[in-house]
Each structure stands twice: as C-alpha cells, then as structure tokens.
Amino acid sequence: MAAATTDALQDAGDWDVPRAPFVDYTAYPTPSIAEYARGSGVDGFLVGFLNTRPGGDKTLSWGGYQGDGDATTGDFGKEDFTAFTKNGGTPILSFGGASNAPLETSETDIAGIVAQYQGVIDNYQTKHLDFAFEGAILGDDAAQDRHTAAIGQLLQDNPGLKLSYTLPADGAPGSLVGFPPAAERLLNRLADAGIQPSLLNGLLMEFGQSAPADAFECCRIALDGMFTQVQAIWPQWSRQQVWRRIGATPMFGRNMNGKVFTLENMRQLAAFATEHQLGCLSGWDATRDHNQGTLPECSLSSNHPDLVRCTAVEQQPYDFAKIIARYRK
Template sequence: MGRKRLRLAIYAGAAVLAAGGGAIAAVAGTNGGATLTASFSKDSDWGSGYQAKYTIRNTGGEAVEGWKLAFGLPGSAKVGTFWDASVAVSGGTATASNKGYNATIPAGGAAEFGFVVVGSGDPTSCTINGADCGGGTTPPPAEEPAEDPATPPAEDPTTPPAEEPAEDPTTPTAGGVLAAPYVDMGLLSNGATTLSQLASSGNVDSFSLAFVTGAGCKASWFGAFDPRQKQFADQIAALRSGGGDVKVSFGGATGIELAQACTNVGALQAEYQAVVDAYDLNYIDLDIEGAASADAASIARRSTALAALQKANPGLKISLTLPVLPEGLTNDGLNVVRSAKDAGVDVDLVNIMAMDYGRAGQDYGDLAIQAVRSTKDQIKQVYGNSDAAAFKMVGVTPMLGQNDDNGRFTQDDARDLVAFANENHLGFVSFWELNRDKNACTGALFQCTNVAQSPFEFSKIFAGFRG
C-alpha cells in the first residue's frame, strides 16, 4: 500500500513514514512567476541507515505544475523505499518526480516526499526543476525516551477500556486476529513510539506490520533491517503479553517484492521461514500489488513456497492482500488467489485494499461494502463454498480519510463498514495506516488523513469489529 498508500505509501500502501524536525531552505529554482525552494531533513538515523524527506515550497506568486528533484548520495548510501514520489536511481543520483496528486504546488504551498536510505551519508547535491538547491541537513529531532514496552502508559480516563480477549492473553490463538490496522514500522524504528502505546491509545490490540521486502534474495524490513536481528521483537512480545498479536506483511507498493527477488523456491521459502522464526509468527500477510500482481513467474514461485512453508509450520495463517475495485478483485488479483489454491495453500483470508478507485465524489464507504460483496462472490466461485464461508474469508482494508485519488473515507464510512462487517461476519478488518490516524492532521498524505478527526478516532471505530 503506499500510493494510498501510505501505500507508507507508500503504500502505497502504501511504506508511509511520518517526517519531523526542521529544514534548511535551499537555493531557489524558478518557473515563470513561481519560485521553488527545496529542503532536506531527517526523521531518524539508526547508524546503518536513516529515514528522511525533501520539502519543496513555492515562495512565488504563481502555481507550479510538475516538479522533479534530483539528489546525489555518496557511495556509502543508497535509496531504499520511498513514498509520495516516483524515484529513479542512476549511479549515485536519485531523481524524484511528482505523483499525480501532488504535481501542482500553489503559490505559498508545499509538497514533500520521503525515503529510507540504507547505509550512511547525507545527500551531496540537489537540483529542483534543474536549478541548484544546495546542500545541508537538519539533524533528526531529539527523541523522547522510549517507555518500557512491557508497561504501556495509562489510558485516557475518558476513553473506555478495550475489552479483555477471551483467550489466554499470554498465548495468542491462531484465527484470533480480527482487527489489525497496518503500521508502517519505519516510524517505530527509533523507539519513540511502541506498539503497546498504539494499542492502548486506539483500543486495538493487534497489528499488521509493514513491510518486509527483498534486499536481493534476503528478507529486509523496508530495506533497512534484517529480520533475523529481531528488530521490534521486544515490542511484539510486549503486545502479546497484553493479549494482542501481529501479522508481518511482506510486499507493499514500494521496494522489491521478495518472491520477485528470489528466483529459487527453496531460497524464498527459507526467507519466509526466517521471519516466522524470528518473531514466532502465527500469521503472515502477502501484500501483492503493482508489477508483482501480474508477474506470473513470481506468483507461481510464491504459491509453491507458501504451501511448503505452511506444511512446515502447521497452523500458520496466510492472508493475501490484493487490489480491488467495487466490482471485485482485478483479474491479476484473482489469478493470485487461484494460484495459491492450486498450489495447496490454505488461504485464511483474501484482504482487499478498498481504496483509490478513481471515483472521487462517490461514497467510499458504500464502495468498500460493494467491493466486499463482489469479492465474496468471486471467492464462492473459486472455492465453491457458501456465502457465510466466503464472507469469512474476506478481509477489508480501506485508506483512512483522503485517498490518493482525492476520494474520502470518513468516520461515518468506517462505522458503516464495521457494522456491515459485523452483520456478515467478515474474517478481518484493517486500515491504512495507524500513524495517520494517530497524527490526525492536515497535510501530506503519507502522514495525514486530511479529514477533521481526533487522534485514534478511526482506531476506536474499527475496534468495534467482533467478527
């Protein structure tokens, strides 16, 4: 997800990362009566990489239509995931071009895009629309001390406490993750916010963790961390101690999808297994979109590897997260489901990305419900099961607030969707993305919903899903 994504978006998603800190204005580029400045700032730096953003501001009197920013990196650094721009890399230079939704920068307005750098070293050069935009960096903001992840902060006394799970809270039960919003784990890499804090604030206790991609044929958290090093394991353990659990999501809208990076089925299965082992997973999610959803070779390879992975890990639940239209899964998405079934994968859920339909002005809550109904009918055709069984195989994941296509999914839409999901006993609900809900802001889509809301308002609505 990420285009919605985040989309995290950046993904799509979206990988979508929130940015913070100050910025140093660069030299202006001009376009008629418009004047552009660009600035670079870091959100966090963990030594072996960092996440950062460029902010482009129009300080002139006319709107700018379209922008392109090129920046150089030293040999010790390379661009990993990115969001809110199309990025091409040639040698040591990365060129970021606007997306359709942020192409126009009005007079006095701004646009920004974010990215993860693997390695060390700040940009060495920068041009915006061909004009020099200078160098310089702003260090990441001072981090607040991370709280003990085993001791979540006290809840707001005005917020009703989350219901206690029926299962033994120290032993997550397969099939028990019902509402699990996506969390861009890049935002949690500095430890300033924990999964337990998000759970306490939003009344949800389970999450879909985005995204594991491929660094060559090696699993990698968004191009920055090897999961074998068990990054985030302490946060996952703390969440489980409170009765929650996680899905780890492979893929997303950016980066290299692991099944495309690994051309050998055995090697691919080994990378999935390494992540399952690192976090003792009961659930994994495959977010398959973009070119990966139409790549027949990697689809077949993934299906074979997942079937073998499931045999080696009895009880492992596997969900497929796929693009959808109100009329149902795309042909590519439907082929992914059929391939998994034919390979012997016991698919737990088909989770639809109910977003970015290109139908701004229509009711995105109604369209999400229509997409669920349509997907249910497709599942019945593929599996030959009943309406009830097919509904149970459907998960639904809208993008909160403003979508990349300028459609809007509001709080009322969320209430309608959760009510429908409860009435028809869907298998799963989620949304993209939890940090956008936490920020409750107006601004760039990778960090804001752009609808009037209070922090965690959508989370508390989705927490009402009971399956």
C-alpha cells in the same frame, strides 16, 4: 513452476485476528504498536513491510533496509512486539507493500524463498503471515509460481500457519468490481495448489472513476464483488465461511485521488462487517490515525496536507482505530 506437494495441505481455518489496522513499521520515527494499542484498544496490527532490496543479497529486512538488520536473525521491533503481545495483542508480519520488491521477484530458488520465510517465522515466533501484493508481482507469472510453490512447502512445514493475502480491490461498476484480474490469477494459483488462505483482504482505496461518490458505497460494492470471486475460487467454502475469510482495509480519511473515507463511513463499514461477520476489519494506517490531531503539519488549514502522515479529516487521535477496536467484541 507450480507448487509441488506430496500431501494434501491442511486448512488452517478462519482468520482469528478480527481487529487489525495496518502499521507502516518502516516509517520514521518507528511506530510503537504497544503505544497504539494503549491509545486505541486495538488488539491486532498488520505490521509491514518485509522485503528484499533490488540488487541486494536476497535477504528479507524491514522495507528492504539492510540497516535494520536481517529479519531472519535480527531484533528489530521485538521489544515493541513483546510489550504488545504481553497485553494480549497479535502482531501480523506483512510482506510486500505498494512500492516494494517482494522476495519472489528477485529470488528464483524456491528453497531459498522457503528458507527466508521460515527464518522470519522462527525469529519472530509468529503464526500469522500477510502478503500485501500490489504492483509488479501481480503481473509476474514466474514470481507468482515461485511464491505458490514456496508457500505450499511452508504450510507443510508449519501446520496451522494462518495466511492473509492483502490485494487491491475496486468498487467501480462498469469498470472493475472486486479484485482485479491479475489478483484473481494469483488466487486461482493458490487454490489450484490446494492452498486455503485464512484471509482475503481487500485494499479499499483509490477507487476508479466510475465508482460512486460515497466511499462506503464503493467499499460495499467491492466487498460484494470479492465475495463472488472468492466463492467461485474456493467452492468448498460455505457462504458464511467465505465472508469469514474476507477482510476490509480502507484508507482512513483523504485518499490520494481526493475521495474521502470519513469516520461515518468507518462506522458504516463496521456495521457491514458485523452483519456479514467479516474475518478482519482493518485500515491504512494506524500512524496516520494517531497523527491527525497531534502533529501540527496535519492541520486541516493546510492546502497541501501530507497524506502519507495524516488523514486530513476532522478527528481526534485513534478515532478510526477505536471503531475497529469495538468490532466483534
């Protein structure tokens, strides 16, 4: 089912939270973005992930865990978010994630999807949403159609709502450069429905086998590829506007496939972002960045570092985020 709208959808404009690392808010213990902001100087966080539980009641909750309450009515995270926003911060609620079930994969009623998203917007009083779509939904045409239809309605009901799409991207010449074909199909669906996201954010991690050895070079190739794709999908955007709607999210430190994104790579990426005026400089994730140099289990002497909790590189807490905090300041 394609999006059905009666009026042309308003363009909410360029992304306005240029410094925003991701935070896995479903981790234990629950992170504090207010604390992370004090330690790093960052004034934005992409906070994830909101999902449904497969076989559950199609209600959005944090990580799909019903124990954290219904995200359309509950208070989970609100005290922390309020402390962060009082000091000028902007939390961006993120839906999806690598191993989770986005709402559209289980809820087939478009009105029901709209109602869930509207409930989260109203409950958390947010003007920014991120959809971190990986995995199965990128191959699920029906779920993408439902998402597009629901988002078209949501934008009509919430003028000025800024949308971000965080999607896998690669920098492997001869194999894959930029967004994969499945992600491109989603972006084309959005464009065909008149939807103009404020941010197209590339997950710059786990690069393919033909990617260069240097992690920053992989990122540069991926971002150049994303630019070409986005320019073709939204030809009404100027060259400068395309760059302003592109985001970069590397995996801090050691990646699961062994490639290492170093602090020097982060500085190089920040310089690239400054040169092109990217819409957002991000990274995965703030908790790993906080933990390295803090937790004993993140010691570099470990033969098997916990890459879920640690960056596994030589650094002090918040070193990656502190580079992000200086971007476009």
